[in-house]
Amino acid sequence: MDRVSLVFVSHSADIVKGIKALLYEMQPEVNIAVAGGEEDGGIGTNAMDIQQAIDTVYTDKGTVILFDLGSALLNAELAIDMAGDERLVKIADAPILEGGYAAVVEAGFGSSVDKVVDAAEKARSMRKIPQD
Amino acid sequence: MTWTAEDIQHWLKQFADQIHEHKDELTDLDQKIGDGDHGINMARGVKEMNKLFDEKTFATPGELFKAVAMVYIGKIGGASGPLYGSAMMKMASSAGTQETLSDKELIDALKAGKTAIEQRGKASVGEKTMVDVWVPLLQKFDGSDVDWNAFSDEADELKAKTKEMHAKKGRAAYLGARSVGHIDPGSASSALFFQTLAATARERG
Numbered sequence: 001m002d003r004v005s006l007v008f009v010s011h012s013a014d015i016v017k018g019i020k021a022l023l024y025e026m027q028p029e030v031n032i033a034v035a036g037g038e039e040d041g042g043i044g045t046n047a048m049d050i051q052q053a054i055d056t057v058y059t060d061k062g063t064v065i066l067f068d069l070g071s072a073l074l075n076a077e078l079a080i081d082m083a084g085d086e087r088l089v090k091i092a093d094a095p096i097l098e099g100g101y102a103a104v105v106e107a108g109f110g111s112s113v114d115k116v117v118d119a120a121e122k123a124r125s126m127r128k129i130p131q132d
Numbered sequence: 133m134t135w136t137a138e139d140i141q142h143w144l145k146q147f148a149d150q151i152h153e154h155k156d157e158l159t160d161l162d163q164k165i166g167d168g169d170h171g172i173n174m175a176r177g178v179k180e181m182n183k184l185f186d187e188k189t190f191a192t193p194g195e196l197f198k199a200v201a202m203v204y205i206g207k208i209g210g211a212s213g214p215l216y217g218s219a220m221m222k223m224a225s226s227a228g229t230q231e232t233l234s235d236k237e238l239i240d241a242l243k244a245g246k247t248a249i250e251q252r253g254k255a256s257v258g259e260k261t262m263v264d265v266w267v268p269l270l271q272k273f274d275g276s277d278v279d280w281n282a283f284s285d286e287a288d289e290l291k292a293k294t295k296e297m298h299a300k301k302g303r304a305a306y307l308g309a310r311s312v313g314h315i316d317p318g319s320a321s322s323a324l325f326f327q328t329l330a331a332t333a334r335e336r337g
């Protein structure tokens with residue numbers, strides 16, 4: 001089955017490495033690429049790295065990006081603009097870990113990009129401590 | 133004046149010198165309301181730009197802006213990398229394949245760059261970002277008969293005005309009202325960008 005792939009963008013290489021490992025346990029069928037940190041090992045995000053990450057997992061089914069903080073969004077949008085083509089790449093407005101978890105589950109079912117984005121964004125309002 | 137690619141390169145080398153000279157100051161400003169890397173980010177970008185200038189000569193301002201855009205996007209990092217990089221990219225399209233630019237054409241290119249910063253960062257005037265230098269400055273000087281001394285002074289004043297602003301965009305927004313009382317680092321580097329432009333125009337015009 002062709003599945004939507006995911007790209008995780010964080011200021012820290014360790015954060016996205018950890019997220020990828022965690023989600024792989026959950027759903028190994030979904031392709032995940034990551035872009036995190038500056039090339040010198042520092043903290044930051046970079047549009048070129050994000051573009052490369054998209055390239056490695058992109059399929060016609062599409063790709064969803066999850067990001068951590070402010071400038072990760074600027075760089076993710078720039079990476080999409082730079083590709084300048086008709087590729088189906090969307091950014092989810094969601095917490096990177098909880099949203100990523102929901103996204104990998106949804107993508108695992110073979111859902112569309114929009115459904116995967118939606119699932120990730122729902123994680124924003126999901127309570128973590130059950131209310132009775 | 134008539135701006136060749138070499139004149140533009142001269143300007144951007146002055147900009148690089150000023151970034152290196154003010155690196156600690158930019159970083160200190162970012163320490164107060166951000167994560168303390170703006171000087172480091174900008175210095176890394178302009179250092180790579182200087183390397184590019186050593187290796188390559190450019191036939192047109194547009195070609196030069198485009199190559200600099202790629203360096204800024206790849207090397208500056210942070211929020212300022214995609215912002216300065218997007219600005220340079222749009223300046224390249226605006227300059228096109230013309231061999232030289234008039235003052236008016238250069239200012240038009242800068243205006244295209246300003247629009248790119250607004251679109252990329254989605255910040256408006258008054259939110260304590262580099263937009264607070266780029267937008268009002270390029271509104272005031274539309275390109276015909278530029279008084280470069282006034283241009284330079286205005287860039288400095290606009291930078292200083294960000295001190296009293298309450299940050300609504302970027303990392304500083306997390307500080308809320310505590311961001312008041314400090315100059316915005318991206319506005320400080322932008323002032324250097326425009327002041328070195330004015331200095332080059334005075335020196336060569």
Ligand SMILES: Nc1ncnc2c1ncn2[C@@H]1O[C@H](COP(=O)(O)OP(=O)(O)O)[C@@H](O)[C@H]1O
Nearest residue numbers: 071170173210211212253255261262302317318
């Ligand atoms: N959304 C935005 N729109 C315009 N400028 C912004 C935005 N976010 C940040 N900036 C500018 O970027 C500067 C910070 O750059 P830098 O420290 O290099 O990146 P970061 O904030 O990611 O650490 C700020 O001082 C501000 O002028």
Ligand SMILES: [Mg+2]
Nearest residue numbers: 166167169170
């Ligand atoms: Mg910073």
